Amino acid sequence: MFGKEGDAVTGGEGNLNSILGPGCKVKGNIDLKGTLRIDGDFDGEINCPETLIIGKSGVVKADVKVKNAVIGGKLVGNVSATNKIELQTGSHVEGDISTARLVIDEGVFFEGACKMGTQAGQPSTPKEKIEKESWSKEPEKQAAK
Secondary structure (H helix, E strand, O other), X not given: OOHHHHHHHHOOOOOEEEEEOOOOEEEEEEEOOOEXXXXXXXXXXXEEEEEEEEOOOXXXXXXXXXXXXXXXXXXXXXXXXXXXXXXXXXXXXXXOEEEEEEEEOOOOEEEOOEEEOOOOOOOOOOHHHHHHHHXXXXXXXXXXX
C-alpha cells in the first residue's frame, strides 16, 4: 500500500498498524502500541511506545510522548522521544523537543527549545540547585584545611 516511501519513513521501527488518513479530523487522546501515521488533523495528546509518523499533509496540535518521531507535516506542541526525532524537509514544528537523537533536514521550520542527550525527557537539576550545592560545599573544604 505504501511502497518504498512508506518503508523508508518508518525506518524499520515497528509495524504501521494505525493510520489517520487525509481528510480525517480527530480530537482526543491516543494511547496505542505500535506505529501511528497521521496524514489528517489531530488535536489532543499522543502516547505511543513505538513510532509516530506525521505525513506531509498531517497537522497535529498535541503533546507527544513516543520512542521515535518522524515529522513531515505540521506539529504544534511539545514532543518527547526516548530515542530519535526526525524533522523532514518542509516540516513545521512549534514547541519544545526532548530526545536522545535529533535529525533536521534542510528547509525545516522549528521554533522552540531543544533538549538532547541520553537523559532527555527526564527532569533535570536546576542550575540554581547545582550552584547552591557547590557554594555550600566550599566552606566545608576551607574549614578542613
